[in-house]
Amino acid sequence: MANSRDPQNLVEKIVRYKISQTLYWKNQCLGLTAATLVNRAMELDHVGGTFGCNRKPTSFLCLVLKMLEIQPDKDIVVEFIKNDNYEYVRVLGALYLRLTGTDADIYSYLEPLYNDYRRLRLKLPDGKFGSTHVDEFIDELLTKDYSCDIALPCLTKRWILVSLGALEPRKSVFEDVVDQIDDIVLDDDYYQGKSRPSRSRRDLKRRRDHSNPAEEEEEG
Numbered sequence: 001m002a003n004s005r006d007p008q009n010l011v012e013k014i015v016r017y018k019i020s021q022t023l024y025w026k027n028q029c030l031g032l033t034a035a036t037l038v039n040r041a042m043e044l045d046h047v048g049g050t051f052g053c054n055r056k057p058t059s060f061l062c063l064v065l066k067m068l069e070i071q072p073d074k075d076i077v078v079e080f081i082k083n084d085n086y087e088y089v090r091v092l093g094a095l096y097l098r099l100t101g102t103d104a105d106i107y108s109y110l111e112p113l114y115n116d117y118r119r120l121r122l123k124l125p126d127g128k129f130g131s132t133h134v135d136e137f138i139d140e141l142l143t144k145d146y147s148c149d150i151a152l153p154c155l156t157k158r159w160i161l162v163s164l165g166a167l168e169p170r171k172s173v174f175e176d177v178v179d180q181i182d183d184i185v186l187d188d189d190y191y192q193g194k195s196r197p198s199r200s201r202r203d204l205k206r207r208r209d210h211s212n213p214a215e216e217e218e219e220g
Helices: 013-020 023-029 037-041 059-070 074-081 087-100 103-115 134-143 158-163 173-190 200-210 213-219
Strands: 119-123 129-133
Touching: 013 023, 013 059, 023 059, 037 059, 037 074, 037 087, 059 087, 074 087, 074 103, 087 103, 087 119, 087 134, 103 134, 103 158, 129 134
Parallel strands: none
Antiparallel strands: 119 129
């Protein structure tokens, strides 16, 4: 992974302390290893950072810190991200990679998750539950400064990495339209019994956000 300093320091000191005082950390996290972490991650049922006036950490945030402590091999992290059966395992791995991975790896492994539209339960700051979706969570990781109350490391713009040859260009709009047509049958199977959000507006906005400003001027 890219960062050489202790990655646990990516979580605020006060938040790390609050995590260490929770029963979840003491009872469910202390004995975890890279091999057993996935079993605990499979039990997650929401994402989020801290909540309430005392900023109580969620179990999701506790496991993020545990991963930062264990520093699992990249192969394990990639398996988390590629896990199609457990969406919370997937986004846990995605957040960990965003915190510790190289810029090229972050784009390469997280961008495909834009095609995952499953709903996620989200613990809100006031302690109530809201909802988001996997693709929206991934967009937060790639475009925002914070996620789950953790300041995200700076991420090089995608178009810069493309210009340096570190990444392949994203597919054209036409190719995406073809893919969406091909996905209709797959989506019916993949989202059985689940509601699917409208994706066109979000996808188009992302394309604008990740594009090279120079190219946008030429198109205009």
